Amino acid sequence: MSALETEVTEVVAATIEESTGLTVELTPETALIDEGYLDSLTVLQLFAKLQDRFEVELDMDDLTEETFGTTRGIATLIDDRRG
Amino acid sequence: MLEPLHRWSREAPDRIAVANAKAAWTFRQLVTRADEWARSLREGSVIASVLPSGPELTALQLGCWQAGAVFFPLPLRAKAHEHRSSLTTLRPDAIVARADDAGAVREALEAAGLDTHLVDPAAPVSLPATPRVLPADVAMVQLTSGSTGRPKPIVLDRAALEAGTRANATATAPLAGHAVFSPMPQFHAMGGATVLEHLVAGASVLVANRFVPGDDRRRMVEHEVRCLVGSPSYFRMLLQLGLFDGDGLPALESVVLGSASANGELLASLRRADPTLTLRLRYGLSEAFGALTRLDIAPDDELPPRGLVGRALPEVELRMVSDEVEARAPSVALGRWDEALVPLTSDGWLRTGDVGHVDPRGLHLRGRRTQFIKRQGHRIDPGEIEQVLVGHASVREAVVLGVTDPVQGQRIVALVEPVGELAANVLIRHCRARLTSYKVPQRIHLVDTIPRTPSGKPDRTAARARVEVEEGT
Structure with missing residues (x-):
């Protein structure tokens, strides 16, 4: 797991916990959307938090199953944006 | 059909x-x-x-x-x-x-x-x-939320489905040969009716099973979606993400907002984001198939006053009994199932539980008579959530209330009186394991005592005042 993946996974877990009260253990491959971790509200919170924390600009077109489906997908997106 | x-x-x-x-x-x-x-x-x-x-x-x-x-x-x-x-x-x-x-x-x-x-x-x-x-002419059973804590199966006959589809046909006919996007689940009364109304009109209906707006927009552009149907909270989220900004959806001509809580502010935001859109409101209930009233707001029309949901559709009659809206229509269900078929009305008029008034512009809604929480397009019975909370060994009493929320319509807040030590987190997890996610409270306040009426039942009015203090609203 890369350092960025670890950091993203922490942010995602913290957002889910904040939004739902659920303590979760995630791996970079956990199916965030398929397994119901990311409901619409949590997705929106995460979307805002990622931009703050990693100082990147995300577009709603980035909110896809491919990127937000796993923390690895999110990390790849952020890595790509930080270029 | x-x-x-x-x-x-x-x-x-x-x-x-x-x-x-x-x-x-x-x-x-x-x-x-x-x-x-x-x-x-x-x-x-x-x-x-x-x-x-x-x-x-x-x-x-x-x-x-x-x-x-x-x-x-x-x-x-x-x-x-x-x-x-x-x-x-x-x-x-x-x-x-x-x-x-x-x-x-x-x-x-x-x-x-x-x-x-x-x-x-x-x-x-x-x-x-x-x-x-079930009786021979029954075609569908639609689950809804009930006042005693269990979802109620609503029994619809063939005639109700056909009447509801017929009454909504004028609105959907212009979409023949075009695509419509509906993110509402099809098991849901409005989500299910939306799909059928548009199919009968010859439109293509695109549905979604999860909230991935980037993928949704790609599908909408690819299929040149003309009309987008959703709950007010769905549109608030899309506005927040800037879906309507620029020319994000070039073929989009109209949006349809379900449920009564579309307020003026949301309509104004949608118009600001895309002034070319026709805004269409619809009002309906699980107890009747399809919408009962509709209101179309063309780009040049003034925005309607808060609560106006338009005129009754063909074959639908509305009347007020004191200040509660009652409806009579062939699209109204036969009854609800409770060991046997229980009619919804004794005189043909369905009590909607909605409070409002009717004038020449149509039906104006003011709120709910009952305590249902409306959230993300769902109608949620607080009693069902209270039963789950009280089911936890460390909970003595619980009151669940809907608190107005700018994005979600209402958010679910629980006031809980614990026995001994208890963390709110534990209760949220308890709810998560037993309730669909949209019914899980957003916030749980642990209090020493829940206000009670002289008969010892939770006093909902006093509990609401307490919640407002806790929530700082």
Whole structure:
């Protein structure tokens, strides 16, 4: 797991916990959307938090199953944006 | 209902009828699959569905009607104990679910000691004949939330479905040959009606099973979606993400907002974001198929006053009894199922539980008579959540209330009186395991004592005042 993946996974877990009260253990491959971790509200919170924390600009077109489906997908997106 | 679909299947066989993110079926494919289902189903049997929104669910629904069977859609992601109460109230003859989605249903059947057939849509089926339980003309059972804490099965006959579709046909007819996007689950009354109303009109209906707006926008652009149907909270989220900014959806002409809580502020934001949109409001209930009133706001029209939901559709009558809205229409359900069929009304007028008034512009809504919480397009009974909370060993008493929320319509807040040490987190987890996610409270306040009435019951008015202090609203 890369350092960025670890950091993203922490942010995602913290957002889910904040939004739902659920303590979760995630791996970079956990199916965030398929397994119901990311409901619409949590997705929106995460979307805002990622931009703050990693100082990147995300577009709603980035909110896809491919990127937000796993923390690895999110990390790849952020890595790509930080270029 | 079936005749227009067969006509579209002849006239535009290759036009997409229903699509989700994974599959798109043409009218011909849909009708063919409905035929296949119809051949394996028995007249009068009750067929529950735990399928994702999309082509297969729609084909099963149409197949049921073709065979004279009763279609009973259940929430895809419900927990075992929620399924259990639905399945024991109205025992279906079979449940159609994909292997991946069948876990909670199987658990519920075991717990209830039922040996209902579980049918995988991928495997061929042939079901035994069973004695008919529901009246001969019943076509669908729609689950809704009830006042005593259990979802109520609402029994709709063929005539109600046809009348509801007919009354909404004028609104959907111009969309023939065009695409409509509806993110609302099809097991939901408005989500289900939306799909059928548009299919009958010859429109292509795109549905979604998860909130991935980037993928949704790509699908909407690809299919040149003309009309987007959703709950007010869905539109608030899209506005927040800037979906309507610029020329994000070049073909979009109108948006349809369901449920009563579309306030002026939301309409104004939508108009600001895209001044070319026609804003269309619809008001309906699970107890009647399709909308009862509609209001179209053209780009040049002034925005309506808060609460106005438009005039009654053809064949719909509205009246006020004191300040409660009552409706009479052929689209109103036969009744609700409670061991036997219980009529919804004694005099043909359905009490909606909504408070408002009628004037020449139409129906103006002010709020709910009952305590239902409206959230993300769902109608949630606080009693059901209270029962789950009180089910925890360390909870003495619980009151659940809806608090106005700018994005979600209402958020669910619980006031809990614990026995000894208890953390709010533990209770949220307890709820998560037992309730569909949209019913889980957003906030739980632990208090020493919940205000009570002289008879010892929780005092909801005082509890609300307490919540407002805790929430700082």
